Amino acid sequence: MDKLIWLHxxxxxxxxxxxxxxxxxxxxxxxxxxxxxAMHFGLKRRVFIYETLCELPVDIYxxxxxxxxxxxxxxxIVTGKTPNPQLKAVMQELRGGxxxxxxxxxxxxxxxxxxxxxxxxxxxxxAKKHAFVYDGRP
Amino acid sequence: MHSEPKQFTDRAAxxxxxxxxxxxxxEGSDEELDNGAPSPIKGGRAAAEAALAAVDPVGYGHSRxxxxxxxxxxxxxxxxxxxxxxxxxxxxxxxxxxKAVEKFIQELGWRDFWQRIYAQNPDWLWHDIEPYxxxxxxxxxxxxxxxxxxxxxxxxxxxNHFIAxxxxxxxxxxxxxxxxxxxxxxxxxxxxxxxxxxxxxxxxDGDAASNNLSFQWVxxxxxxxxxxxxxxxxxxxxGMEAPCDYHNNxxxxxxxxxxxxxxxxxxxxx
Numbered sequence: 001m002d003k004l005i006w007l008h009x010x011x012x013x014x015x016x017x018x019x020x021x022x023x024x025x026x027x028x029x030x031x032x033x034x035x036x037x038a039m040h041f042g043l044k045r046r047v048f049i050y051e052t053l054c055e056l057p058v059d060i061y062x063x064x065x066x067x068x069x070x071x072x073x074x075x076x077i078v079t080g081k082t083p084n085p086q087l088k089a090v091m092q093e094l095r096g097g098x099x100x101x102x103x104x105x106x107x108x109x110x111x112x113x114x115x116x117x118x119x120x121x122x123x124x125x126x127a128k129k130h131a132f133v134y135d136g137r138p
Numbered sequence: 139m140h141s142e143p144k145q146f147t148d149r150a151a152x153x154x155x156x157x158x159x160x161x162x163x164x165e166g167s168d169e170e171l172d173n174g175a176p177s178p179i180k181g182g183r184a185a186a187e188a189a190l191a192a193v194d195p196v197g198y199g200h201s202r203x204x205x206x207x208x209x210x211x212x213x214x215x216x217x218x219x220x221x222x223x224x225x226x227x228x229x230x231x232x233x234x235x236x237k238a239v240e241k242f243i244q245e246l247g248w249r250d251f252w253q254r255i256y257a258q259n260p261d262w263l264w265h266d267i268e269p270y271x272x273x274x275x276x277x278x279x280x281x282x283x284x285x286x287x288x289x290x291x292x293x294x295x296x297x298n299h300f301i302a303x304x305x306x307x308x309x310x311x312x313x314x315x316x317x318x319x320x321x322x323x324x325x326x327x328x329x330x331x332x333x334x335x336x337x338x339x340x341x342x343d344g345d346a347a348s349n350n351l352s353f354q355w356v357x358x359x360x361x362x363x364x365x366x367x368x369x370x371x372x373x374x375x376x377g378m379e380a381p382c383d384y385h386n387n388x389x390x391x392x393x394x395x396x397x398x399x400x401x402x403x404x405x406x407x408x
Contacts, residue, residue: 011219037162040338044177044308051181060142083257106224108250132236
């Protein structure tokens with residue numbers, strides 16, 4: 001298999017940029033019970049996610065995330081960029097067996113340098129210059 | 139390896155299947171998380187689009203702090219990328235001029251802010267970013283959530299109402315989250331981390347960054363002072379939804395100065 005899309009909990013949208021980055025590519029969501037429990041996902045959340053998956057062009061497989069994804073033997077895994085360290089660790093593990101491309105969603109604001117994150121209003125004073133423009137462009 | 143089904147005869151069948159796929163769901167929890175009813179809020183883009191059609195970004199700016207205000211309830215969809223911040227901002231600009239939708243777009247900025255912190259400082263999520271500014275050390279706070287809070291059987295009728303809504307719907311208005319978080323941390327002197335886990339277990343939109351960093355803002359470990367409230371504030375913003383009479387919520391009675399002395403007796407600010 002050439003490419004595989006890994007859809008995780010942060011990118012459950014058919015118009016997410018990751019689908020455009022890998023057209024006509026099979027997509028997989030891994031239902032990883034141990035991971036979801038570690039992340040404190042209760043039943044309500046799990047039902048919500050499953051209902052969302054039922055409307056998406058994705059196949060659902062149960063098991064350990066990295067093991068399930070490795071079993072497809074894809075040369076490249078395309079997924080959504082995420083700040084979640086647990087998901088990033090899985091991506092790093094998968095890179096041992098092939099390429100992993102993490103595709104970012106459309107940004108809320110596009111900034112030429114990183115904002116100060118110690119207090120919200122330090123961030124906002126910079127972000128608001130572009131936050132009120134369509135697509136957040138400078 | 140076989141893929142899981144995506145078509146079910148009804149919602150009950152889907153829920154039953156989710157349960158079979160979730161044998162570990164109660165591990166590490168004192169609660170029976172798989173015995174509750176599912177949320178009435180449905181997953182999926184179709185449900186999100188119905189909510190998007192009803193978004194009133196101008197009305198949001200006027201009434202968002204009231205529990206019956208024009209909030210969108212889109213947070214579960216935003217949390218999982220079903221709706222992007224970019225499309226929501228663009229939608230707001232189509233429905234009002236930038237000044238009229240300023241508060242709505244600024245609240246989207248809070249989500250962006252939390253996510254940027256998560257990417258840059260993931261260690262901040264479960265650790266005190268700064269000391270408490272309450273006159274207490276972290277060691278003065280309990281490690282675990284008291285059973286009466288988990289059960290929604292506290293001495294405050296309003297707090298019990300918020301807990302019941304959280305547990306039954308998986309959603310809570312932001313102001314109710316602030317009230318409940320402040321009650322847990324400041325009135326009951328429980329570590330914010332215990333409250334954060336309780337929220338994450340029940341919220342459909344539970345996000346480690348938004349949830350935990352907001353808890354730290356309430357606790358004062360990511361703010362210059364603790365967030366707390368009094369009964370007058372509770373009655374003004376929540377009185378139309380929750381039982382906020384004095385006799386069933388005595389712990390919140392008094393002025394802010396009175397409550398500061400009671401809650402933070404060691405604090406110079408009190």
